[in-house]
Amino acid sequence: MxxxxxxxxxxxxxxxxxxxxxxxxxxxxxxxxxxxxxxxxxxxxxxxxxxxxxxxxxxxxxxxxxxxxxxxxxxxxxxxxxxxxxxxxxxxxxxxxxxxxxxxxxxxxxxxxxxLAHFIDEPKPSFPFLCLTVSGGHTQIVKVNDFFDMEIVGETLDDAAGEAFDKTAKILQLPYPGGPLVDKWAKSGNPDAFAFPEPQIPGLDFSFSGFKTSVLYFVRDNMQRDPQFIANNLTDICASVQKRIVSILLNKVKKASVQYGIKQIAIAGGVSANSGLRTGLEDMAKKHGWQTFIPAFQYxxxxxxxxxxxxxxxxxxxxxxxxxxxxxxxxxx
The missing domain is CATH 3.30.420.40 (ATPase, nucleotide binding domain)
Structure with a gap:
């Protein structure tokens, strides 16, 4: 072999x-x-x-x-x-x-x-399954029928989820690469401290450009009123932003699962290492009876x-x- x-x-x-x-x-x-x-x-x-x-x-x-x-x-x-x-x-x-x-x-x-990183270690999904592929450059929902028979059923119309994390980090003056730092600070924050909008995009497609703008204006306006706003609220901002990005992603996955009648759900790409996304996926799996697959961090x-x-x-x-x-x-x- x-x-x-x-x-x-x-x-x-x-x-x-x-x-x-x-x-x-x-x-x-x-x-x-x-x-x-x-x-x-x-x-x-x-x-x-x-x-x-x-x-x-x-x-x-x-x-x-x-x-x-x-x-x-x-x-x-x-x-x-x-x-x-x-x-x-x-x-x-x-x-x-x-x-x-x-x-x-x-x-x-x-x-x-x-x-296909899901086929490195056990457990491995069986076909067909849905894969949410999220990174700094891509956000897609893919219907995987076989190893090389894949259909993109939803994708971002503009920016990727990973870019939304990185842009948030830059707005908050966190060093590059900022996405993992948003995840780190979110763990000790209140995800309900601040409300950010969820884009109303029809079908299974995503959009993060408006979301990024809302975070920018939110921080800008609050910093004008209180120059210490970021310093005093960093963990809560990160937790609230992460909660919304995760909900945007998983609500579309839930919709795809219903549309295609598939309950084997996988995530892949750099953002699949995000703890909030992993936890959110597992919580939704319990609620909807999904079988989930998440690669090891190194993959x-x-x-x-x-x-x-x-x-x-x-x-x-x-x-x-x-x-x-x-x-x-x-x-x-």
Missing amino acids: PVILAIESSCDETSVAVSNNGKITANVIANQTIHENYGGVIPELASRVHQQNIVPAVSQALKDSGIEKTDLDAVAFTRGPGLLGSLLVGVSFAKSFALALDLPLIAVNHMQAHI CTDNAGMIAIAAHHLYLKGEFVGQDTAPQARMEF
């Missing part, structure tokens, strides 16, 4: 994993702290740091998995979506590595891989483990690509 080296470089994490017969035996993630100085990811800097990190990450992944390069059956990489410069580093390395070892190449859709944010498990199933289907395959900043299912 296949042993696959997988590379993920879609944004600012350089990650390399090894899959051995569908089991992840190594998942190395090299984070880029340089972006903290700028309050967000700088694409040019990200691609440069990927070049520095990728060889050490590959070496460490091979070491952790206890295999040699000659044991590999294929090389996989994230083709997209993502930052073009970052993707180019991973794709170029993967093609060179595969060419040198005369190995086939497997191209993986980053968003499909987030969903929520961008990582090569999810690329490796997707590549494993592509390998079994015999779906390989040529050396002329290029990265795609925008890539559909």
